[in-house]
Structure formats: C-alpha cells, structure tokens
Amino acid sequence: MKALEALNRMPAWARYMIYALIGILVLTVVESFESGDVSRLTADTASRAMLKWSVPILLAGLGGLYSERAGVVNIGLEGMMILGTWFGAWGALEWGPTAGIIIGMAGGAIGGLIHAIATVGFGVDHIISGVAINIMAPGATTFLSSEVFGNRTQSPNVPGVGQFTMPVLAGGDIFGLETPDILGSIADQEIFYLSDIANFSRGLMSEMSLFTVMALALVPITAWAVWRTRFGLRLRIAGEAPYAGESLGVDIIKRKYQGVIISGALAGLAGASISMELADFYQEGQTQGRGFIGLAALIFGNWKPQGILAAALLFGYPFGVSLRDLDGSSTHALLLVVALGLAAVAVWAWTRNAKSDVILAGSFSLGMFVWYLLSDTAPDWLPNTMPYVIVLLVLVFAAQRLRMPAADGLVYRKGGS
Amino acid sequence: MPKDFKTLMLTVAAPATAVVFALLFSSLVLLLAGSNPIDAFADMLEYGTRLEVMVDILNRAVPLYISGIAAAVGFRMNLFNIGVEGQYSMGAFFAAAAGGAIVLPGFLHLLFILVVAMVVGALWAGLAGWLKVARGVNEVISTIMLNFIALGGVIAALIVPWRDGEGSLNSGTKLIEDSGLLPDLNWLLEIFTRDIGKSRELSGALVLAVLVGIFYHLLINRSRLGFDLRASGMNPMAAKAGGVPPKQMVMLAMVVSGAIAGLVGMVDILSRAGRYDNNFTPGLGFAGIAVALLGRNHAVGVAFSALLFAFLSASSSILQITGSASPEIVVIMQGIILLVAVIAYEFVNRIKEREVTRLASLAVEGADA
Numbered sequence: 001m002k003a004l005e006a007l008n009r010m011p012a013w014a015r016y017m018i019y020a021l022i023g024i025l026v027l028t029v030v031e032s033f034e035s036g037d038v039s040r041l042t043a044d045t046a047s048r049a050m051l052k053w054s055v056p057i058l059l060a061g062l063g064g065l066y067s068e069r070a071g072v073v074n075i076g077l078e079g080m081m082i083l084g085t086w087f088g089a090w091g092a093l094e095w096g097p098t099a100g101i102i103i104g105m106a107g108g109a110i111g112g113l114i115h116a117i118a119t120v121g122f123g124v125d126h127i128i129s130g131v132a133i134n135i136m137a138p139g140a141t142t143f144l145s146s147e148v149f150g151n152r153t154q155s156p157n158v159p160g161v162g163q164f165t166m167p168v169l170a171g172g173d174i175f176g177l178e179t180p181d182i183l184g185s186i187a188d189q190e191i192f193y194l195s196d197i198a199n200f201s202r203g204l205m206s207e208m209s210l211f212t213v214m215a216l217a218l219v220p221i222t223a224w225a226v227w228r229t230r231f232g233l234r235l236r237i238a239g240e241a242p243y244a245g246e247s248l249g250v251d252i253i254k255r256k257y258q259g260v261i262i263s264g265a266l267a268g269l270a271g272a273s274i275s276m277e278l279a280d281f282y283q284e285g286q287t288q289g290r291g292f293i294g295l296a297a298l299i300f301g302n303w304k305p306q307g308i309l310a311a312a313l314l315f316g317y318p319f320g321v322s323l324r325d326l327d328g329s330s331t332h333a334l335l336l337v338v339a340l341g342l343a344a345v346a347v348w349a350w351t352r353n354a355k356s357d358v359i360l361a362g363s364f365s366l367g368m369f370v371w372y373l374l375s376d377t378a379p380d381w382l383p384n385t386m387p388y389v390i391v392l393l394v395l396v397f398a399a400q401r402l403r404m405p406a407a408d409g410l411v412y413r414k415g416g417s
Numbered sequence: 418m419p420k421d422f423k424t425l426m427l428t429v430a431a432p433a434t435a436v437v438f439a440l441l442f443s444s445l446v447l448l449l450a451g452s453n454p455i456d457a458f459a460d461m462l463e464y465g466t467r468l469e470v471m472v473d474i475l476n477r478a479v480p481l482y483i484s485g486i487a488a489a490v491g492f493r494m495n496l497f498n499i500g501v502e503g504q505y506s507m508g509a510f511f512a513a514a515a516g517g518a519i520v521l522p523g524f525l526h527l528l529f530i531l532v533v534a535m536v537v538g539a540l541w542a543g544l545a546g547w548l549k550v551a552r553g554v555n556e557v558i559s560t561i562m563l564n565f566i567a568l569g570g571v572i573a574a575l576i577v578p579w580r581d582g583e584g585s586l587n588s589g590t591k592l593i594e595d596s597g598l599l600p601d602l603n604w605l606l607e608i609f610t611r612d613i614g615k616s617r618e619l620s621g622a623l624v625l626a627v628l629v630g631i632f633y634h635l636l637i638n639r640s641r642l643g644f645d646l647r648a649s650g651m652n653p654m655a656a657k658a659g660g661v662p663p664k665q666m667v668m669l670a671m672v673v674s675g676a677i678a679g680l681v682g683m684v685d686i687l688s689r690a691g692r693y694d695n696n697f698t699p700g701l702g703f704a705g706i707a708v709a710l711l712g713r714n715h716a717v718g719v720a721f722s723a724l725l726f727a728f729l730s731a732s733s734s735i736l737q738i739t740g741s742a743s744p745e746i747v748v749i750m751q752g753i754i755l756l757v758a759v760i761a762y763e764f765v766n767r768i769k770e771r772e773v774t775r776l777a778s779l780a781v782e783g784a785d786a
Binding site for chain 1: 497743760
C-alpha cells in the first residue's frame with residue numbers, strides 16, 4: 001500500500017511513465033508465453049502503428065474536451081470528424097497538404113458552429129443537436145463528393161504530409177546529417193525487457209507524421225491553455241458554474257461558442273488525419289465511429305488531456321498490433337493482458353472491500369483467461385471491438401471515480417438560474 | 418376554443434417551418450451545384466405519388482416508425498436510448514437465426530420469431546439499463562459502446578458459425594420457412610385500387626407498426642405505468658417521494674424501448690430477405706431518433722415524420738434517373754428538417770412558457786382584486 005501512496009504523490013508525468021513501464025513489462029512477459037513470432041507485442045512496428053491509429057482518437061478526444069469543459073456535450077464529434085475527412089481531402093487535392101489541414105479544420109469548425117448555434121444560441125438539448133449533426137454530416141459529404149469528385153463514395157489519392165524522426169535517439173537527420181540510432185542499437189542487443197522498452201519507444205519516435213506531432217503537441221498546449229490561462233479559466237467556469245461566472249461578468253455565451261467551435265476544428269483535424277494520413281484518400285464511412293471512441297477517450301481520461309492521451313494510446317494499441325498480426329497470435333496474447341488487467345482490478349477492489357466488484361472483475365478475468373487457454377488465435381473482429389469493451393469495463397468499475405464538469409450538458413440561458 | 422387553436426397552430430407551425438427551411442436551403446445548395454431545384458422537387462413529387470412508389474414509401478416508413486417509437490419511449494422518460502441501432506440489429510440477427518433453425522406450425526412460427534426479436538432487443542437494452550442503475554454509467558455512452566459491440570463483435574463473431582453452409586461467403590443466416598414470414602398486404606390496397614404491379618408488395622409489418630403505435634399511446638397516455646414513467650422522467654426525486662422507484666422506471670423504460678427496437682428489422686427479415694444477410698439495412702436506429710424528435714414523441718406525430726422521411730428517401734431515387742440533381746440532397750434535407758424542427762420546438766416551448774406565466778400572473782391579479 002505504501003508503494004501506491006508514493007505513486008499518488010508523484011507528478012502526473014512520472015506516474016504515467018511508471019504505468020507505461022509496467023505495461024511494457026507485462027507485454028514482455030506475456031509475449032514470452034506465446035509460440036511463434038514472439039516480439040510482436042513490443043516491436044517498434046506495433047508502437048508506431050499504435051501511435052498512428054491513436055492520433056484521430058486523441059484529436060477527437062481533445063476536441064471533446066474543449067466543448068465539454070465549456071459545458072456543451074458533444075456527441076456530434078463523429079459528424080464533425082466526417083466533415084473533416086472530406087474537407088481535408090478536398091483542400092489537399094486542390095491546394096496541397098497544408099491547405100488540407102486548415103480546410104479540414106475549417107470543415108469541422110462549421111459543424112461545431114452549427115452545434116453551438118443550436119445548443120448555446122437556441123437552447124436545444126445537446127444530445128439531440130449532436131445526433132442531428134451526425135445524421136447531417138455524412139449526407140453533406142456524400143453530396144459534396146458526388147458533386148466535386150464525381151464519385152459519391154471516394155476521392156482520388158491525396159498528397160500526404162511530411163514525416164519526422166527523432167534525431168540521436170531514433171536515428172533521424174539534423175539538417176541532412178545522419179545521427180546515431182541509440183534506441184535502435186539497444187533494441188538490437190536483445191536484452192530482456194530493456195531492449196523491449198528501447199524498441200517500443202523507438203517506434204514512438206520514428207517516422208512520425210506531421211499529424212502525430214501536432215496531436216502530441218496539443219496535449220501540453222491544451223493542459224496549459226485550459227488550466228493556466230485566463231481563456232481557460234473562463235472556459236471552465238462556463239462548464240462548471242455558468243451563472244456564477246455570469247455574476248462575475250464573464251461572457252458565458254461567447255466562451256461556450258469558442259469551446260464548441262475549437263472542438264469542431266479539432267474533430268475536423270482528426271478527420272483530416274484519417275483521410276490524408278491513414279488512408280491517402282477520402283472514403284465514405286471512413287471514420288468508422290472513431291468520433292465516438294474519441295468521446296469515450298474523453299470520459300476514460302476524466303476530461304483531462306493527459307488522460308485522453310493515455311486512453312487514445314490504449315485504444316490504438318489493439319489496432320496497432322492487429323495490423324501486423326496475420327495469424328492472430330499477437331491479438332490472442334492481448335486476451336491474457338486483458339485478463340491480467342481485470343485480475344488487477346479484482347485485487348484492487350478486494351483491498352477496498354467492494355465485494356460485487358471483486359466478483360464481477362474476477363469472473364470476467366477468469367472468462368478471458370479460459371478463452372485464452374482454449375484458443376490459439378484470436379478472431380479478426382476482436383481488435384475492432386476491444387476499445388469499446390475496455391471503455392464499458394472502465395465505466396463499470398470506475399464510473400464513480402470520474403468527474404465531468406459540473407454543468408456539462410445543462411442548457412444555459414442568460415439571466416436564468 | 419381559441420386558446421386550443423393557438424396551441425395547435427404553434428405545434429404545427431414548428432415542423433412546417435422546418436420543411437420550408439429545408440426546401441429553401443436545399444434549393445440554395447442545388448443552385449450552387451448547378452441544378453434546377455424546381456425540376457428536382459417536381460420530379461420527386463411526381464415519382465413519389467405513384468402507387469408503386471407509395472407502397473415503397475410505406476414499407477420504408479414502417480421500420481422508421483417502430484424505431485422512432487422505440488426511441489420515444491426512452492425520451493418520454495428523459496432517457497437517451499442511442500442504442501436502438503444495436504438493439505434492432507441484435508434482435509433481427511438472433512430472430513433470423515432462430516427462425517431459420519426451427520419450423521413451427523403456421524402462425525406460431527411467426528410469433529416465435531417476433532418474440533425472439535423482442536426479447537433479444539430488450540436484453541441488449543436492459544444491459545444498458547442495468548449499467549445505469551447498478552453502476553451509474555450514463556446511458557448515452559453505454560448504448561453507443563453497445564452498438565459497436567453488437568455489430569462489430571457479437572454479430573461479426575456469430576455470423577460465421579451460423580452462416581448458411583452452402584453458397585458463397587456472402588450468404589447470411591439460414592432461410593426462414595414461409596410459415597415464419599409476414600404475409601403481404603397487397604389485397605388491402607387492391608380492394609380500393611388497381612393491382613400493385615412490378616412485383617412490389619406492401620409488407621405485413623405495417624400491422625406491427627400500427628400495433629406498436631397503439632400500444633405506445635395506451636402505455637404512455639392511458640396507463641398508470643405510463644404516468645409513473647413520465648413523472649419519473651420529469652423529476653425522479655419528486656416521483657420517488659410519490660412512490661415511484663426511479664431505478665425500476667429506468668429499467669422498465671429501457672426494456673420496453675429495446676423490445677420495440679427488436680421489431681425494427683422485421684421488414685427486412687420477414688418481408689424482404691427471409692434471413693439476416695449483408696443487405697440488412699443499417700442506420701435505422703439513428704434515423705429513428707430523428708423521426709421521434711421530429712414527431713415530438715407523439716404516436717401520430719412520429720407516424721407523419723416517418724412518412725416524410727420515407728417519402729424523401731424513396732422519391733430521391735428518381736433524381737438518379739432523370740439526372741436533375743444529386744439524390745444525396747435528400748439526406749441534407751432530412752438533417753436540416755431535424756435541426757430546424759428541434760430549434761423551432763424549443764422556440765415554441767418558450768412562447769408557451771411565457772404564455773403560462775402571463776396567464777398565471779393575470780389569475781393572481783384577478784384574485785387580488
């Protein structure tokens with residue numbers, strides 16, 4: 001228990017580093033049980049793919065943060081993301097990748113503006129407006145696609161954005177000069193655990209796209225802007241206690257508009273990252289519900305940027321692993337990881353004397369373990385479903401520990417109470 | 418009855434405004450895209466009023482209506498059941514599999530399939546209800562997650578072993594024997610008018626929709642349970658003080674909503690395909706939410722909005738043929754109708770609120786005098 005208390009006293013970044021190290025240790029141990037190609041769980045290909053697939057989820061989650069911190073629930077993220085996929089691809093096709101990023105954000109921001117007008121301006125229920133946007137957005141992009149590209153489902157290939165590899169640590173270039181690849185050389189030593197850490201981190205630092213760099217930079221930027229600036233203070237008061245803010249002279253309506261429009265722009269950026277980076281073209285339905293996963297990441301991350309980053313990486317990981325996993329053995333190993341995670345939840349619940357949690361988590365864990373033992377490979381649908389199951393499990397065991405902004409989802413009327 | 422008349426006018430004005438706005442805005446979009454909006458709308462109106470197409474519209478409206486009522490049950494209780502999508506897919510999938518696996522004599526077979534669909538839908542929705550009452554999980558999030566788990570997990574996993582062995586990889590579950598299918602209602606129309614040609618049939622699921630509508634109206638407006646549901650939705654604490662347990666009401670609303678949702682896929686399963694296959698219509702759950710909102714959760718209002726949405730999607734296919742506009746314009750129209758309608762309803766609500774306050778203050782003044 002002392003170890004846990006010590007962990008809680010650490011700064012957040014150090015705590016998350018320790019969680020990550022424990023996570024890699026678990027993966028290293030688990031992959032040693034698997035037959036066949038054993039180092040896939042901690043390979044740089046897995047971590048690189050994880051990061052790549054996490055980017056849209058992270059951006060959507062951060063988008064949700066700006067809106068919900070201002071007190072507006074945004075289940076329209078999915079729709080705004082769909083707008084971003086089309087506008088991003090269109091901008092990139094017409095004027096190049098940079099324009100694609102900007103126009104993709106603008107497209108999402110239009111969705112955000114509509115949501116803001118409906119919910120903040122007219123006081124429409126937030127869920128209802130979000131559903132309306134989710135219905136409207138795919139129709140709009142399909143219409144635009146058939147008018148502009150002459151093909152209702154798909155665009156031509158889109159020019160990609162640049163890549164970046166960290167110098168010194170992962171062997172990237174500085175102004176054309178080659179630098180050593182320190183992590184790569186540690187990985188090649190094949191030392192237990194240490195090489196796994198090096199290889200996994202190397203994947204996170206090499207061949208990053210511009211979208212990845214932007215998304216990762218937005219985590220500290222958001223933490224600073226929302227918690228350390230005047231803008232952020234006013235944004236948060238709109239989401240926590242709008243009438244108190246109003247009595248202090250804060251223009252709540254303006255702050256809510258700002259929050260929801262930023263939210264739409266980030267969701268649009270998330271969409272653009274899918275069409276421009278993950279797929280190289282716009283395609284109907286290509287978001288595949290990632291806006292909703294972003295929303296889940298927001299809740300999982302307790303409405304905080306670092307939590308959203310952790311959630312996005314966690315949700316991106318099964319995709320990342322499954323991408324290189326043709327025989328399904330690595331995904332199969334993930335079953336054991338989930339079983340271990342649930343067992344940890346059960347033990348944690350035991351220390352708190354929460355009997356029903358122990359029984360629930362214990363039986364889920366046992367079920368996963370039995371599944372792991374009785375099968376050799378995991379089915380192909382598993383990685384796609386895992387993020388949703390993880391979110392439900394987290395909500396089942398930790399819903400009471402999450403705290404959303406106090407006035408989130410409530411309709412604000414100026415001068416009301 | 419001038420006051421009632423005014424209320425009625427306000428109620429009708431909101432959706433009418435929405436439709437007018439949608440027409441104006443989509444005209445603008447069509448003009449910008451270089452199409453003639455008047456030609457397009459005239460084509461749609463002419464095509465949409467042909468008998469064969471009207472049959473198609475009714476067939477499309479039935480699942481929309483049932484889905485809308487399923488969502489409305491939740492809305493009436495202030496519950497956002499976003500999970501109708503997953504619930505109807507699960508219900509239809511299991512019902513199709515069960516109906517294909519066994520054969521019962523005559524009507525029993527059909528009844529069995531319908532019951533399976535409702536029970537599975539209710540169980541899937543009940544899971545979200547349980548998460549809410551026992552674990553405090555918000556139903557919007559849990560039902561969204563359950564949608565993905567249903568479609569991407571459960572159905573994707575079970576369709577492989579339950580697939581009809583022979584035939585291509587694309588085939589769905591085993592075909593249901595004729596005894597389990599819904600009879601068509603062509604004879605009903607043919608009493609009044611000519612034969613319905615072009616091998617179209619009016620699905621018997623229309624009867625289901627009517628029954629669901631009557632059940633919903635009686636449950637919400639004419640039963641003690643419905644009163645408790647509405648009371649608990651408006652103010653759970655006050656209702657609890659009056660002896661209505663809020664947790665049971667949440668469970669009940671979710672289970673009833675899910676059971677109705679289970680019937681949504683029956684047009685596809687029991688009138689069109691005879692099984693669950695790759696052509697099973699997705700997205701009816703979200704469309705149902707739109708239809709419920711537009712119809713103000715009212716049994717008749719939802720019917721009108723379901724017909725409107727069905728008319729728009731059925732008649733848009735003519736645009737492809739005449740080439741007067743891109744058929745996707747109707748999806749934009751549906752979205753605008755929905756958005757403007759909910760804004761207009763909010764507006765009307767505020768006018769009514771003000772009216773009530775005014776009347777109340779008048780009454781107080783009168784009492785003083």
